[in-house]
Amino acid sequence: MTRRLFHLFVPALVLAAAAAPAQDRFATETAKALKRFDGIKFGMFIHWGLYAIPAGEWKGRYVRGIGEWIMFRERIPVKEYEQLAGQFNPVKFNGDEWAQLAQDAGMRYMVITSKHHDGFAMFKSAASKYNIVDATPYARDPMKELSAACARRGIDFGFYYSQDQDWHEPGGRGNNWDFPEKRDAQPYLEQKVFPQVKEILSGYGKLGLIWFDTPGMLSEKQVDGLRAQVKTLQPSCLINSRIGHNRGDYAQTGDNAIPIQVYLQDGKWEVPATLNDTWGYKKNDNNWKDPRDLVAKLADIVSKGGNYLLNVGPTAEGVIPEASQKILRSIGKWLEVNGESIYGTSPSPLYFPDITWRVTVKPGKVYLHILNWPGTKLEIQGLESQVKKAWFLANKASVQFSQKGPALALTLPPKPVDPWDSVIVLEIADQQPKIAEGYRAGQLPQRLDLHAWIARLRGEEIRYDWTTASASNFRRFERESNSLAWYPYKSLNGVYDVEITYACDDAIAGSKFRLASERRGAPPDGVIEGVVEGTGGAFVTRKLAGSLPVRPATETITFGLTGDDKSAAVKVRKITLVRRAG
Numbered sequence: 001m002t003r004r005l006f007h008l009f010v011p012a013l014v015l016a017a018a019a020a021p022a023q024d025r026f027a028t029e030t031a032k033a034l035k036r037f038d039g040i041k042f043g044m045f046i047h048w049g050l051y052a053i054p055a056g057e058w059k060g061r062y063v064r065g066i067g068e069w070i071m072f073r074e075r076i077p078v079k080e081y082e083q084l085a086g087q088f089n090p091v092k093f094n095g096d097e098w099a100q101l102a103q104d105a106g107m108r109y110m111v112i113t114s115k116h117h118d119g120f121a122m123f124k125s126a127a128s129k130y131n132i133v134d135a136t137p138y139a140r141d142p143m144k145e146l147s148a149a150c151a152r153r154g155i156d157f158g159f160y161y162s163q164d165q166d167w168h169e170p171g172g173r174g175n176n177w178d179f180p181e182k183r184d185a186q187p188y189l190e191q192k193v194f195p196q197v198k199e200i201l202s203g204y205g206k207l208g209l210i211w212f213d214t215p216g217m218l219s220e221k222q223v224d225g226l227r228a229q230v231k232t233l234q235p236s237c238l239i240n241s242r243i244g245h246n247r248g249d250y251a252q253t254g255d256n257a258i259p260i261q262v263y264l265q266d267g268k269w270e271v272p273a274t275l276n277d278t279w280g281y282k283k284n285d286n287n288w289k290d291p292r293d294l295v296a297k298l299a300d301i302v303s304k305g306g307n308y309l310l311n312v313g314p315t316a317e318g319v320i321p322e323a324s325q326k327i328l329r330s331i332g333k334w335l336e337v338n339g340e341s342i343y344g345t346s347p348s349p350l351y352f353p354d355i356t357w358r359v360t361v362k363p364g365k366v367y368l369h370i371l372n373w374p375g376t377k378l379e380i381q382g383l384e385s386q387v388k389k390a391w392f393l394a395n396k397a398s399v400q401f402s403q404k405g406p407a408l409a410l411t412l413p414p415k416p417v418d419p420w421d422s423v424i425v426l427e428i429a430d431q432q433p434k435i436a437e438g439y440r441a442g443q444l445p446q447r448l449d450l451h452a453w454i455a456r457l458r459g460e461e462i463r464y465d466w467t468t469a470s471a472s473n474f475r476r477f478e479r480e481s482n483s484l485a486w487y488p489y490k491s492l493n494g495v496y497d498v499e500i501t502y503a504c505d506d507a508i509a510g511s512k513f514r515l516a517s518e519r520r521g522a523p524p525d526g527v528i529e530g531v532v533e534g535t536g537g538a539f540v541t542r543k544l545a546g547s548l549p550v551r552p553a554t555e556t557i558t559f560g561l562t563g564d565d566k567s568a569a570v571k572v573r574k575i576t577l578v579r580r581a582g
């Protein structure tokens, strides 16, 4: 892969900020839709396409990485990949079952791939014969059924549409194995993108949103044209920031990337995330996230101001994998009891000192989400509003508490009320909580923990373990080495001393590691390199030599091994950034 290409891919992984919602004559409808979107919090992403047939294997070999990228990875010629359409026959597809699963999971919106980077339309298209009705034995448009099933249940429906990459067309970006690298996007836009976007905005009822992806090739003018087309057809249809050139109504974080703290500077945002390590179905990917992890991440994201768009990858037969269904329904069980603390809430007015708790807010109420049970005593610093009552949301049992200035002390039972997230409702004397100076979201302390749990786990092999609260298995590969990535999103600015809390058996010590603060298209803001030392297997906190500058423009802080895999099993619990004076 060429370097130039690499730079074109990265934008999907970093935040494309919406800044303020793009201002145009549709501002009123957009604002109203954004308010609704902010309240619904949790959505189902569906990646479904021809790539579900190879399901992560090509010519008998396993293909690493995300499944819907198999055509790109294997440089499969268009003529060969097209043959998959002739085999696509999802006879088990049932739109009502999918919509029902979303509803059972407590998901209030759905976004499905109408066309991914492979260029194949999963809807009836007059603009291109390369679509599910004209090119497959199935010969039906599943999106009709699915959009109707969502509408019946009050689930907001939206389409993913890959506007920039299209590996099937010489004018789309990405396919340099069949087509010359130099592109004229305009004919592709006029003959495929504009007509197809019109089709999906016209034939499937009211769309809650349209989800573009991986901007890079299209000009400002072309993106303006695309935006105008969407809004002219459906003014209330939200446009995500990956349309490019800051022309979106709301922002995405990178795929699977959660900001480290409350993040409100760039308007509404959403985390697109996978249930395992792929978007499109891969038959051998069983690295399912634990429902506990997902419920905690939902609370984490909502407490920070975001929505959570969680993906399933149905099979070529049209079945959402059993494991995905089971996980989603168990999240739904938690939401059935605790949904009041998620839907329609505002983000935390407090910063988060660690991963013990998160906070969501409604008028007169503070919801304390306890993600890691602290034992029988919990002290929360910074809430100045008088607490009138406290009780567990799940069973209404009251919680003993006392307040002294901005310190709230809670007496808890020895065991959590809910093993994943026990929610305590605090009824307060004010409509909006009053927060003491120094504890407000955005006023970060001099010492700040970046826990492994809030990092994105990169690569297929790395694992997080709740028992030891640490990440492990830092194996290296040519691409996608396993690593931890934290996303500060403008919350940090300074030079930091760094401590690391980790455990390493002496027998496996000795590999080189690298901690870096980085941004796309520029040399790193800072790098600390060193050697993993043995700790006799116990968790210790050690100060690293050197310092790490982190700037508002820094996109990621990453930790990984660079030398060999000997210390791959090192357990990393957290790094602590200690701001230097001045």
Ligand code: H79
Binding pocket: 009, 012, 013, 065, 066, 068, 069, 072, 073, 213, 214, 255, 272, 279, 479
């Ligand atoms: O639709 C999902 C992904 O297919 C899409 N965004 C989510 C929502 C996405 N497009 N690009 N990326 C994500 C970035 C992908 C980078 C990689 Fe690769 C693709 C890493 C591994 C495969 C290209 C090929 C870079 C390395 C190998």
